[in-house]
Amino acid sequence: xxxxxxxxxxxxxxxxxxxxxxxxxxxxxxxxxxxxxxxxxxxxxxxxxxxxxxxxxxxxxxxxxxxxxxxxxxxxxxxxxxxxxxxxxxxxxxxxxxxxxxxxxxxxxxxxxxxxxxxxxxxxxxxxxxxxxxxxxxxxxxxxxxxxxxxxxxxxxxxxxxxxxxxxxxxxxxxxxxxxxxxxxxxxxxxxxxxxxxxxxxxxxxxxxxxxxxxxxxxxxxxxxxxxxxxxxxxxxxxxxxx
Numbered sequence: 421x422x423x424x425x426x427x428x429x430x431x432x433x434x435x436x437x438x439x440x441x442x443x444x445x446x447x448x449x450x451x452x453x454x455x456x457x458x459x460x461x462x463x464x465x466x467x468x469x470x471x472x473x474x475x476x477x478x479x480x481x482x483x484x485x486x487x488x489x490x491x492x493x494x495x496x497x498x499x500x501x502x503x504x505x506x507x508x509x510x511x512x513x514x515x516x517x518x519x520x521x522x523x524x525x526x527x528x529x530x531x532x533x534x535x536x537x538x539x540x541x542x543x544x545x546x547x548x549x550x551x552x553x554x555x556x557x558x559x560x561x562x563x564x565x566x567x568x569x570x571x572x573x574x575x576x577x578x579x580x581x582x583x584x585x586x587x588x589x590x591x592x593x594x595x596x597x598x599x600x601x602x603x604x605x606x607x608x609x610x611x612x613x614x615x616x617x618x619x620x621x622x623x624x625x626x627x628x629x630x631x632x633x634x635x636x637x638x639x640x641x642x643x644x645x646x647x648x649x650x651x652x653x654x655x656x657x658x659x660x661x662x663x
Contacts, residue, residue, distance in 0.1 A: 422475045424458040424468045431457060432624045433615060436632030437478040439625040440516065445471055453621035491647040495655065496568045498648055499561050506640035507553045513633050514546040520626040527622060534609045541609070545602050552595050560588045564652040567659060585656045589649045596641045603634055 422431045422438060428449060431438045442449060445466055452460040461468040490501045521539035563585060582588055607613060613634070615627045 421479070422457065422472060424461075424472065425456050427454055427456055428460055429453045429621060429624055431475070432621070432628050435475065435479060436628045436635070438475055439628055440513075441471070441474050441478050444474075447471075449621045449625050453624075490643060494568070495648065495651055496565055498643070498651075499565055502640065502643055502648065503557060503561070506636060506643070507557065509633065509636045509640070510549045510553055513629060513636075514542065514549060517626060517629045517633065518542040518546050520622055520629065524620070524622050524626060527620065538606060538609050541602060541606050545599065545606070548595070548599055548602065552592070552599065555588075556592065560585075560592060563588075564648070564655075567652070567655050585652050589653065592649070593645060596645065599637075600641070603637065606630065607634070 422435055428442065428447065432442070432449065439449060446464065447460050447466075452463070455463075457471065458468050460466075461471055490498060490505075493501060518539070521535070521542050525536050525539050559581070610627060610630065613627050613631050615624055619627075
């Protein structure tokens with residue numbers, strides 16, 4: 421758990437969700453990196469207790485300790501959970517991480533080729549993920565949702581361009597594998613997202629964000645591949661039997 425006496429650098433290195441919380445309070449992650457959280461808050465006339473509270477909330481949300489098992493939710497609410505939690509993570513974090521990577525390459529003149537490759541891969545990952553979640557939200561999720569009467573009002577009826585839900589599910593699964601390979605390459609380039617000694621605050625924030633994003637992505641894809649998609653296939657099969 422973060423404490424007021426820990427430095428900004430230590431907090432970011434050990435708590436992946438901390439960087440974005442500190443940024444919301446306009447704490448400069450670079451110039452304040454070696455200062456304690458208490459000193460940083462004093463400089464900005466912030467309540468250190470309030471910042472610590474938000475850091476703790478973010479850590480609880482990240483660990484899922486405040487939420488029930490989403491896989492056990494009704495299928496309509498599961499879809500809503502995936503969009504609200506995991507798709508929102510994609511939309512918020514990938515642009516932020518891509519910007520941090522770009523900032524890092526510009527800060528370090530003659531930076532290692534691996535860092536430039538990391539920046540390029542994050543841009544590629546952002547494009548892949550944005551396109552992927554758009555297809556889910558505009559085509560697949562509405563189709564699944566309209567099969568569940570409890571969630572019909574949450575989505576407009578889908579005009580399916582496929583004969584069975586198994587077709588888009590297969591495509592989404594294939595895209596998960598492509599995205600996983602991009603993430604695996606990022607891990608390889610970053611030595612399993614290990615922050616090098618003497619790294620700048622930007623470097624620490626980038627790698628902390630990468631670790632948090634990768635952990636969230638595993639949960640995201642597991643919920644879809646192991647819970648949502650198989651249930652949608654079974655639901656469709658049951659509806660066809662009734663008709």
